Amino acid sequence: MAVLKLHGTPFSTAAMRALAALYEKELDFELVPVDMKAGQHKSEAFLALNPFGQVPAMEDGDLKLFESRAITGYIAHEYASKGTQLVSPDPKKMAILSVWMEVEAHQFDPHAGKLCFEHVFKKMFGMTTDPAVVEELEGKLGKVMDVYEARLTVSKYMSGDCFGLADLHHLPALHYLQGTSSKKLFDSRPHVCAWVADITARPAWGKVIALHKS
Amino acid sequence: MGAVSCVGFGWKHVVFDFELCEQFDNLLNQKASPVTALRPVPSFQDESISLFESRAICRYVLEKYANRGNKRLYCTNPLQKASIEQWVEAEGQSFNPPSSALAFQLAFAPRMKLKQDMGVIKQSEEKLNKVLDVYEQRLGESRFLAGDEFTLADLSHLPNTQYLVSVTDKGEMFTKRKNVGRWWSEISGRDSWKKVVDLQKPQPPKST
Numbered sequence: 001m002a003v004l005k006l007h008g009t010p011f012s013t014a015a016m017r018a019l020a021a022l023y024e025k026e027l028d029f030e031l032v033p034v035d036m037k038a039g040q041h042k043s044e045a046f047l048a049l050n051p052f053g054q055v056p057a058m059e060d061g062d063l064k065l066f067e068s069r070a071i072t073g074y075i076a077h078e079y080a081s082k083g084t085q086l087v088s089p090d091p092k093k094m095a096i097l098s099v100w101m102e103v104e105a106h107q108f109d110p111h112a113g114k115l116c117f118e119h120v121f122k123k124m125f126g127m128t129t130d131p132a133v134v135e136e137l138e139g140k141l142g143k144v145m146d147v148y149e150a151r152l153t154v155s156k157y158m159s160g161d162c163f164g165l166a167d168l169h170h171l172p173a174l175h176y177l178q179g180t181s182s183k184k185l186f187d188s189r190p191h192v193c194a195w196v197a198d199i200t201a202r203p204a205w206g207k208v209i210a211l212h213k214s
Numbered sequence: 215m216g217a218v219s220c221v222g223f224g225w226k227h228v229v230f231d232f233e234l235c236e237q238f239d240n241l242l243n244q245k246a247s248p249v250t251a252l253r254p255v256p257s258f259q260d261e262s263i264s265l266f267e268s269r270a271i272c273r274y275v276l277e278k279y280a281n282r283g284n285k286r287l288y289c290t291n292p293l294q295k296a297s298i299e300q301w302v303e304a305e306g307q308s309f310n311p312p313s314s315a316l317a318f319q320l321a322f323a324p325r326m327k328l329k330q331d332m333g334v335i336k337q338s339e340e341k342l343n344k345v346l347d348v349y350e351q352r353l354g355e356s357r358f359l360a361g362d363e364f365t366l367a368d369l370s371h372l373p374n375t376q377y378l379v380s381v382t383d384k385g386e387m388f389t390k391r392k393n394v395g396r397w398w399s400e401i402s403g404r405d406s407w408k409k410v411v412d413l414q415k416p417q418p419p420k421s422t
Contacts, residue, residue, distance in 0.1 A: 052348055063293055070299040074292070094274075095274040098273050098274065099265050099267050099270040102267035105307070110311075
């Protein structure tokens, strides 16, 4: 019986973030499906795992956690000796990594997440993409991408010299947006373009995407 | 000791806990580096390292000075740390967006002579109320968000709540809820937070 359980759906960007970390660390885990169409994420049983009623939630033995970036952080530190190194033992390198993790969470994701909603999730729910909203969001995300282009000119990865959590956290939104007209935001910036191609080609990420087909 | 650059609205994110560090140099230094052009404050320098994003600054300081002052802010025990991080993330993802939007609309827009957006105010208040309902339940089970001790998870909530409670008429959202009210009273009453709030008051001129 798996000790590590992740509750969620593989289509949720937040759940995909946690899944990416689990695969990078080569951990055995059980993906417990949450039927969001049926409102299972608002059930009493799920609210006991995450009082905000959002996926994912994680169980590791007696430990219960929610918030995807707290889950990836826990996995990265607790299982530091397994799989890919996702954090740095050097405090200064870890601090820089932490800065760019915050940038993903508070500068990138607010706009990228809404773009994913407009392009991808609205269609899933039978709604129509609003081109004016897309244009506004692309303007805002474009300014963030200018900062990323500058960062990636001096650093191979957002995390530093090596792939780490600050890169991994971007994968779900990048994956969805690469299938939309908004991919021009990445294609038009050479260092961003190369970085996106590099990190989305990782085998562990391929395993997350494979879940969409099964 | 590190130097912190903070400008105006950036006080929203000055979450340094004076329980950890006795003094800062150049607290009112107005420089902002080009890398931080998107959100210039706060920025932090300590020896050779330059950081931005307030929660990253907090984590660095708390890790580096783990043996100074209040040692329970950011536990070394991995399970407790995971629980703290969970609530720091909840603050960043669920609490901060509506509370900072409300603080901006109600506390800052009038000062900056900007028109308030009533739609944003209504939407933010609705969202924040839902978040505070979750907090009310949590704080009925636990004295502080991550457990029995005051940690980074609680500290992260101080700046936005301070603005809402002291400068706007939305403080009731916190004080009318029994557990949230008790928690707010406790965390805002800490000496370290009072020192931060005092920094916002006009400082007497230094004698030369």
